[in-house]
Amino acid sequence: MTQFHFVAASERFLTxxxxxxxxxxxxxxxxAENGKEIDFWLVRQPAFLSAPQLADLNQRIPQPAAAVVSSDxxxxxFLKLxxxxxxxxQFEAPSAEIQEPLASNV
Structure with a gap:
């Protein structure tokens, strides 16, 4: 499993x-300049926020939501600041609750 970290807010606010x-x-x-592989993604209406372990956070985010997810x-x-x-x-994926962390609910 991979540990992912994220910032989430309303889609309108982030975008x-x-x-x-x-x-x-x-x-x-x-x-690109440093030959590093991309390890972050902007996810609109992220499905992972529906996972039971993130229910409290999900309730605090205005809908529709968006998130920047990264393994870094x-x-x-930095984004939070x-x-x-x-x-x-944060969450680990794949797991029983989160199969595809970069999927959206759209």
Whole structure:
């Protein structure tokens, strides 16, 4: 199993009100320059938030939700500090409750 970390908020907040696209674009550029494989994803209406262990967090996030998921905990901490009005969490996948962590509910 892989440990994933995430920041989540309303989709509108992450994709329209915050300059998240700019942050992710810069990170992709940096990874390309350093030959590093992408380990983060923007997921709209993430299905993993429906898992029982994340129910408390899911109730605090305005719907429709979006999340940035990464295997890099430091990047998620950076995003939490940068974006401010987000919730953070983590999960392991695949698991009995979370089969495909990057799937959406759409």
């Amino acid at each position: 329209e009100e915050e300059p998240l696209d700019e942050v992710l674009r810069e990170r992709r550029r940096n990874y 905990a430091s990047f998620i901490t 940068r974006l401010e009005y987000v919730v953070t969490g």
